[in-house]
Amino acid sequence: MGLPLSVLAEGEGAARATPVTTVRVEAADLREVTHVRASIESVNAPTLHGKVAAEVVEILVDEGDPVKRGQVLARLDDEGFRLDKEAAEADIARLEATLANQLLTLERDRKLFKKGLIPDDKLDASRTAVKQTRASIVHAKALLKKAEYQLSHTVIEAPLDGIVQARMVSVGDYINPMSPASKPLFQIVDTRHLRARLYFPDILAARLRPGLPVTLIQGADRVETRISQLLPMIDDASLAKIALADFDNVRNWPPGLHISADVVLSEHHGVPAVPEGVLVRRPSGLVVYRLAADGETVREVRVKVGIHEGGRVEIIDGLRPGDEVVLDGAAYLSDGVKVAPTTATEPAR
Known part of the structure; x- marks a missing residue:
């Protein structure tokens, strides 16, 4: 005896149902991140030059040495400047006397002039002598300041805490800052305060701004900072x-290091998000297959997507949080197809 037609129809319908796994659309916080290359440099790496012409008589540090601000690095011959200082001081004392x-x-002479005992040209001569001597004192004091300035610059000091990157002079070298062939003395590098130089494709130029979050990456090390400046x-x-x-050099990275960086271009909070695997490209565009209210059929929904992060994608238009969409098997579906859904064990990532 044959089976009833209703039973046959039910069996055939069940056979036609496509097995799929589904996930629910989540409300998620997503970040648009771009990965770029970067290089590290010191914020402060001054090159020190001599300010007076003199011979190098003492070198107190070498390349690689740590130095503190104000520490003496080298001394120049100061004998000539000391003599100039003493001469200026002597001139001032003589002129003041x-x-x-x-x-x-x-x-x-003023008293004598009032009594009519001397002519006015004699009084004028006394006044002129006082003016000339006062002018000579001003000139001598200027020479003293110049000698003191030159003398102070015979001692070369570190302008900041750092490390000697380069020493360009030796004892016996003659330093002449006015000469075109003049060479620098030292380069000091501050390794505590560093700067990352980030290289972006020009297509992203309009989207960059100070304050964007940056993660600097060197192997397993990470440093969080933000864009501080944009070069024009x-x-x-x-x-x-x-x-x-x-950034502060908490990882002890050396200036000159080449690293990479993740830069957050934008952040969207509480937006509909799905695994990238639910997206299917059709001639009409990107679609997903949403489980219908009956729980047995799917509807093809065209979607507009936004940020991609960590295998998830933002849905700008077409879905809402809580919608159930097909993950595995979506590529083989079409609108209205009957499915046999099971919930995916993995969250929407």
């Missing part, structure tokens, strides 16, 4: 838009 006598003479021009050598990100 002369001025004291001239002031006494001027006062005496595209770099000729790399054809890249360059951004700068300052």
